[in-house]
Amino acid sequence: MRRRRMSCGSSVLSASDRLAADLDRGDRPWRKIARPKQQPPESDWNIWILLAGRGFGKTWCGSNWIAEQANIIPRSEWAVVAPTFRDVRKTCIEGPTGILKALLPGELSQYNRAELKLILSNGSRIYGYSADQPERLRGANLNGAWCDELASWRYPDTWIVGLVPALRIGKHPRVVVTTTPRPTRLVRDLVSRDDGTVHVTRGSTWENADNLSAAALTELRRRYDGTRMGRQELEGELLADTEGALWTRDVIEAGRIGQAAVPALTRVVVAVDPAVTSGEGADETGIIVAGEDGTGHGYILDDRSVRGTPDYCMRAAVRAFEAHKADRIVGEANNGGDFIGSLLATVDPDIPYRKVVASRGKAIRAEPVSALYEQKRVHHVGIFPQLEDELCTWTPIDPKSPNRLDAAVWAITELRGLSAGSWHACYGTMMCPACGRGFMREQHGKTRENCPHCRAPVEQDDYAPGPLTAVT
Secondary structure, three states: OOOEEOOOOOEEOOHHHHHHHHHOOOOOHHHHHOOHHHOOOOOOOOEEEEEEOOOOOHHHHHHHHHHHHHHHOOOOEEEEEEOOHHHHHHHHHOOOOOHHHHOOOOOEEEEEOOOOEEEEOOOOEEEEEEOOOHHHHOOOOEOEEEEEOHHHOOOOHHHHHHHHHHEOOOOOOEEEEEEOOOOOHHHHHHHOOOOOOEEEEEEOHHHHHHHOOHHHHHHHHHHHOOOHHHHHHOOOOOOOOOOOOOOOHHHHHHHOEOHHHOOOOOEEEEEEEOOOOOOOOOOOEEEEEEEEOOOOOEEEEEEOOEOOOHHHHHHHHHHHHHHOOOOEEEEEOOOOOOHHHHHHHHHOOOOOEEEEOOOOOHHHHHHHHHHHHHOOOEEEEOOOHHHHHHHHHOOOOOOOOOHHHHHHHHHHHHOHHHHOOOHHHHOOEEEOOOOOOEEEOEEOOEEOOEOOOOOOEOOHHHHOOOOOOOOO
């Protein structure tokens, strides 16, 4: 129902506006059933962060809050931002605890699904934005926003140069953040504020057990209980770096760049680390895309890792190859991965593929790549939360196979412009001109005269470092 304008410029409240005014006192149904931690804080906050485990009810809080605020303030404008457009539509708007379910009868006037735009009966509008496109938020004029899974946003600029400048309408623009607690720099910076502008609510999966299926709880316990990842995904802890891990978040952050800063690349590869099995509880198949620029710098461009049948995973690898116009797919042949080449050929017989075999331990393969990160020569183009979780939590004594980490290591190793003139020389390795295998240049203080693998004589001029076939 529309407002009836009066000649003096004032207005008479319609029935829907009177309902919204009454609900301003906290009478909306969701407030009556929300647990204390799901209630907006009473302090004078600018940002409310719900840092909680899976199944806590974060999405339900965010959708009900933004629906409430958009109805309280007529003709206001709001944004809901999630990692991708699909996340905005399927989870935040149309999901079982999304905005459409949070709106009361008569409050929705129009929903444009293609544009992710909701127009309410009181003239307020809620726009959906993908965090993958920071530029879309520029120029918006917002009263507030709901940001879902902030720790999974690929580009921090979506928050810094997109959302924050757009919060410029009304007396007190506010933002609700609902996210699983991955310790990205943006999340850490917000949580560490002590000026009263940020209120942090922490919660675990088990606090909402009454509203979750027994099967879901059993599966979550089976997959995560007793693990470090479980403390993050279920208990909602914001974890620090793992002692003994080969990567730290600060090292990754120091090399992170945005899409606009990626130079022209001389080579792009897709690396595949296959899961051993493809059942419901199987590991993911790691699929990482990386490139090099010809100046000794590498770039992690994409994480297309998936869980599924071998055919499904290989099709995902081919899609990554085509999307990034890659030069080659490399795949680890250990643990039954010999099927990769033949399966790729059934998807696309023209895909250039090279099999790689791990002849040394995982830690030994990963250490040189970790060193490249420390030298700020490997850059993540945006944020890859699950890959970075593996990099920063896996230690050499961990029995679990980190497929994303493995794929990233294979990808960086395959980029010859990085390996040929960098850590091989640093670690004192050389190439045999006869068999092409690598070995340590010095042994017991003496320079080798023969290859330890094939015994071929090695001349002094052959000591130019090169890629190690023992590694790749």
